[in-house]
Amino acid sequence: MGALSRLRVLDLTQVLAGPYCTMLLADMGADVVKVERPGGDLIRPNPPFVDDPDAEAYGGYFQSVNRGKRSLEIDFDSERGREEFLSLVTEADVVVENFRAGTMERFDLGYETLRAQNPELIYSSIRGFGDPRTGETHRQGQPSFDIIAQALGGVMEITGFEDSPPTKVGPGIGDLFTATLNCVGILAALHHRDRTGEGQYVDTAMYDAMISMTERAIYQHSYTGAAPTRQGNSHPTLFPYDAFEAADGYVVIAAFGTNHWKALCEAMERPDLATDYPNPDRRLAHRDALREEIRAWTRERSSDDICETLEGSVPVAPVQNTDDIFDDPHVHAREMLVSVDQPGADRPVDIAGSPIKMSETPPRPRGRAPLLDEHRTELLEEPQQPAESD
Incomplete structure (x- = not known):
């Protein structure tokens, strides 16, 4: 019933x-x-x-x-x-x-x-x-x-x-x-x-x-007085929270928490980034340059490799089509x-x-x-x- x-x-x-x-x-x-x-x-x-x-x-x-x-x-x-x-x-x-x-x-x-x-x-x-x-x-x-x-x-x-x-x-x-x-x-x-x-x-x-x-756009407009507009796959207040090109497609990475950011930098073998950009505000202010650093790392790897490397420590997922969905157990x-x-x-x-x-x-x-x-x-x-x- x-x-x-x-x-x-x-x-x-x-x-x-x-x-x-x-x-x-x-x-x-x-x-x-x-x-x-x-x-x-x-x-x-x-x-x-x-x-x-x-x-x-x-x-x-x-x-x-x-x-x-x-x-x-x-x-x-x-x-x-x-x-x-x-x-x-x-x-x-x-x-x-x-x-x-x-x-x-x-x-x-x-x-x-x-x-x-x-x-x-x-x-x-x-x-x-x-x-x-x-x-x-x-x-x-x-x-x-x-x-x-x-x-x-x-x-x-x-x-x-x-x-x-x-x-x-x-x-x-x-x-x-x-x-x-x-x-x-x-x-x-x-x-x-x-x-x-x-x-x-x-x-x-x-x-x-x-x-x-679109509740986010409403409160942003009220708080800032500016009308939000397009910014691709990124987030207005969090970074990294974006889609990145892989060797065979795209993955999304959501490492805006400091623990996740440190884990991502470790996986990329870039401890200097974790040291130089230790807090969310600094990462957000320099996200264009940091996005290129992450993209340079993901572009050389397959989606599966990126996900296997980051899973368990950094929120990550491949961008799937319906073929992938039908194959997903x-x-x-x-x-x-x-x-x-x-x-x-x-x-x-x-x-x-x-x-x-x-x-x-x-x-x-x-x-x-x-x-x-x-x-x-x-x-x-x-x-x-x-x-x-x-």
């Missing part, structure tokens, strides 16, 4: 932020019903595919963040569809949606309507700029995507090298971090409901989430690669596992993503109760 077994979540979300949030709930045992518009989630046809997009039900994008859910296709423009949805709301614990502000109200299915149907309901929204209920702004109603959130929230301004243009972070953190915070909000609201019987509205905005993520021991069926393909596929580990109710992907409208009969024509989680 998962920690959230017998919790019913109606998932009206699509693309990435909302589905990732409800995927976290599904991994923890919630019965997540993916309520899809006619034609299904926009990302169902997105690549990659194992072999043949015409034969396979959906691509890797949809599979990754919709595993373990049930699907029901509903048209909110029809009276029948609205009635079907309201019948599910009566027995639901949580509704999650990521439409633009005002969309659900156009169908007369907004928070107030659903709360009248089920006073204990947790209604959660993920939007680019939040909902007027929690703070009205001129941006609400505008569309937002990951790159927009990263740009507005200051992430791009502090990502990249000093002489390069602003750069977005590779993973869609505008979506994923917002989704994770929304999941935290839902769980907090459920705890409140358990104590009081009171449902509530949970709202998480992508722009807000990116400001929260640590990743397999932690069950961070999970095999699921890919409908229409002749082999299963691997997706990322759950990073949340629990001793008694371990979260895990609970099967493949659903086919569109796959669970209509069991959801609408059978008694209304959450599916058991194994």
